[in-house]
Amino acid sequence: MADGPIVTAADMAAAGSAAGFASDAVRRYMAGEMYRNAVAASDYYRQQNVTINRFTKIVYSSAGTPVDDYTASDMRIKSNLFKRLNGQRCSYSLGKGVSFVDVSKGGEDKTKKALGDRFDDDVMKMGLYALIHGISFPFWNLDHIDVFTADEFCPVWDEVSGALVAGVRFWRLDPDHPWNATLYEEDGYMQMAAPAAGTLDFAVTEAKRAYKVTYEEVPADGLALAVDEENYSRLPIVPVWGSDAHQSTLVGMRGGIDAYDMIKSGLCNDVNDCAQVYWIVNGAGGMDDRELDLWRAKLKLTHVAQVDAEQGQAATPYVQEVPVASRREALAQIKADIYEDFGALDVHTIAAGATNDHIDAAYQPLDEEAAEFERHMREGIMDLLALQGIEDTPIFTRTRISNTKEQIENVCLEAEYLDDETILRKLPNITPDEAAEILERKRREQEERMAALPPALAANATGAAGADDDSDDGDGEE
Template sequence: MSKGPLVTDGDLKAAASATAFAADAIERHMSSEMYRNAVTANEYYRQHNVTINRFVQKIYSCSGAEAEDFTASKLRLASNLFKRLNVQRCTYSLGKGVSFVDVSAGGKDTTKEGLGDRFDDDVMEMGLKALIHGVSFPFWNLDHIDVFTADEFCPVWDEYSGALYAGVRFWRLDSDHPWHATLYEQDGYTEMVSGGSGFDFEVAEAKRAYKVTYQEIPADGMKLAVDAENYSRLPIVAVWGSDAHQSTLVGMRESIDAYDLIKSGLVNDTRDCAQIYWLINGAGGMDDRDLDLWRAKLKLTHVAEVDAEQGQSVTPYTQEVPVEGRKETLAQIKADIYEDFGALDVHTIAAGATNDHIDAAYQPMDEEAAEFERHIREGIMDILALQGIEDTPVFTRTRISNTKEQVETVCLEAEWLDEETILRKLPNITPDERAKILERKQREQEERMAALPPALAANAKGAQEGDEDEEGDE
C-alpha cells in the first residue's frame, strides 16, 4: 500500500535506518500540498507569476485547429501584490520588534537581552515565512533562531498529539550538486549527504547532541568535546500563519492571475493597436510583394502616390482600445484582493483624516493581526520554554496615524501620568527607545543628586522618600 504525503513518528520508528527514512520522507513531502504551495508561493513572492508566464495566445482556423499566434504581443506584466500584502501584515505586527511583559525595574527587557541581537529579525523572518508558506519552523540553535521553511523542511508529526515530533531539512546548491539532509530528533541530529543526484543518502556525521561544550588543547590548538547535552524536547517548533494552516496564496492566486492577465492584455492590445493600417483602393493588380514594397516606401518617405482619376485612394485606419472598462475592472479586482486579505490600501485614506477615521480603516487589519499575533506569540513562548523562561511577548503595531492629534492628547493627560506611561503612549517612541530614555533620565537624576551639597541632597532624598510613603499610605 502506498503511503500518503504526511510523515509521522510511526514511520520514523519503523524505518530500517536514518538514511532510508530521510529519503522516503523527502520524497513524500515533495508530493504534498504544503510543499507545492510553498514552491509556488516563492515564485509569486519574487514577482514571477506562474500562470501568465505559461499563457500562450492562440488562434483557430476554420476547421477548429488551434495554433500559437506569433503576431500578437507577448508582454507579461506581473504585479507585486502578493509580496506587498504579506509584508504589510507581517511588519504591521512585528515591524517595531518584540518586547516582553517581564521588564526589570530599570526599564530593561531582561528576557530579550538573553535572546541575542538578531532576535527581532529572526522573528520577522519567522512570521513572514509562516504567512507565505502557511507555516514556518524556527529552530533554537543555542543562542539564536534559524528559520526553516516548508520548501526545505519535512515535518514529522506525532500520530497521537499532532505535535511536531521530528523533522528532516534538505537542500542543495543546484541540480549539479548533491543533496544534503539533516534529521532532527529530540536526542540529537544526524548529518547526511547523497552520493548522486537522488536521495541515496549516506551518514556524513553521526548523531550528536544539540549543545556541545568544547575545550581547546593548548599543545596543538585542537578542540575536544568535553560535554554534550540536549534540550528537554525537540528545539524546533511549528508556527502557523493563520488558523487556516495554509499559504496566503490559496484563494488569492486566482485574483492575482486575473489582475495580471487583464493588465498584460491591456498593454499588449495598446501595442498591437498602435500600428496604422492602410486601406488601399484601386490596388487590385498588386500582389503581396508589391504591397510590402509599397508599405515599406510609405513608412520611409511618408508619401504615397495615387491616381485619383483611376479611383485610387489611401486611407489610414487605427483601432481604439477599450481602456475605461478594463481600468474599472482592475480597480475592482485590486480592491477585492485588499478586502479579502484584510489589508489596508493607504490611498483610500484622505490626507488630514482624524484618528477615528484611520482607526476605522484599520479595523479589518486589526482583526487579521490578532489571529496572526496569537500564533507568533505561541511560537515565541515555546522557544522561551526551551530555555526555562516564562514570559509573554508583546507586539507594537506599526500604523499611520495623526501623530499631532495623539501627542496633544498625551500632553493633556500628562499631569496625571508617570514618565513611563507617558513614554509608552507617545506614538513616535519605540519600546527599545523608551527603556533607554528612562535609563538616561534615571542617570541624570542621580548625577544631579550627587552634585548637590550634602544638606540639600539629604533634604531632596527625604522629600522623595516622603512622597513614596504617602503613595504607600494611599
C-alpha cells in the first residue's frame, strides 16, 4: 500500500451515513500519496511535465531582490518518454490481445466470448493504468469491463486481509461544476452528488440498488419495471497492481525525465539567446541609447558601419558559443539510464540484420519486467473470471521484433517431426487465436473433401485412417 491516509472498512462501519463516509473518504484519499502520484502521472502521460511547467528563471536586482527574468528565452520542451516507455511495456504483453488455455488447445474460445467484444481493449486500458498509476480497478459491469483509475477511485480496504471491500468513484466535468460520486459495496451501489462546485459534501441522489437488475416492459404504457435484483458473490471491482512495488512507474523515473527536459530546454534557450551578434563600439561615448539603437538598425539594414579610425572609433562583432557537445552527451546518458532502469528496449541499439540471439539478448530486461507485469495481470483477469464462475487461465503473446525469416526457417526444418497445431503455434507471425481458426478451417475442409468422395472411396479413406490409428497403439491381439 502507498504511504498516507488509507480508508478501511472499519472507517466505513464507524461512519454515521453513507454520504458522510464518502465525503470523508474522498477528502482523505486526495491527501494521500497514491492519488497525488496518479494525478502527476496523468500529467506526464499527456506530455505535461509538471516540474518544467513550474520552472521560472530568476535574476537578482541591485538590491538583491529576486525577480522573474522576462528577457531570457523561455522555451519549455517536454519529452514523451513516460508515455512511450509505459506504452511499450503494456503493448509488449497485451498488444496482441489475450488468449486462454482452451483456445491454445485448439478448442473454441468460449471464455473470451463470455467477456464481450471489447475485452482486449479493456484489458489494454486496465494494464496501462496499472503501470502509470501503480494500480487500476476494473469493474465487471454485467457484460463488459469498466476500468476505474487511481485518480478517480478511492479504494476501501479490509484492515485484516487487505482485500478490496468497497470503493468510491468521484468525478466532475471541470472545476466550475459540482462533484459526483458512486459508492460501491458488496451488496450494491448508490449515487451521490455535491450541492455546489468546490465542496465534497455529498448527498445521496439515488438509493442503493443491486448490480444485476432484470427489467420487464409493461405493455399498457411501455414502461420498464424492475422485476428481479441480484448481486455478485463479492465486490465486482478488482484491484490490479502494475508491479510488486505497488506504486506508479513515475516514482523512479520522474527525476530522470525532469533532468532530461531541463537540459534540453536549457540548450535550446541558450542557442536562441546566443544566436545574436553583439557589437562592441569604441569611441561612441557621446551616443545615447536612442542613437545606438539607430546605429544598430542601420547596420542590420545596410550591413555597412561607418567609423572614424583616426578618432579611435571601432565596431567589433562578437558571437557567443554554446557548449553543445557536453549537453548532448548528458542527454544521451540520461536517456540511456532511464531506459535501463525501466527495463525498456531502445530499438536503436539493435543493428539491422541482427540474428535472433542478439535480439533476444536486447529483449532480456524487457522480458524480466514483462514477466512481473503479466503475473499481476493474470491474477486480475482470473479474479474477473471468478465473478462469472469461469475457471480459465489467460495467455499473453508478446509483441517483439525478430528475424522472422530465421524463425520460420527453423520451424520448417522441424515440421516433419511436428503436428499441424504445434507448427502453427511456433510460427512467429500467427497468434493463438489465429492458429485455432486455421485448425478449425482445415478440419472443415477435410470433412468437405471426405463428403465429396464416393461412398466406397470414403469408406476406404476412413478405414485407412483407422488402420493408421491402430498401428500407433502398439501390438494388438491376434
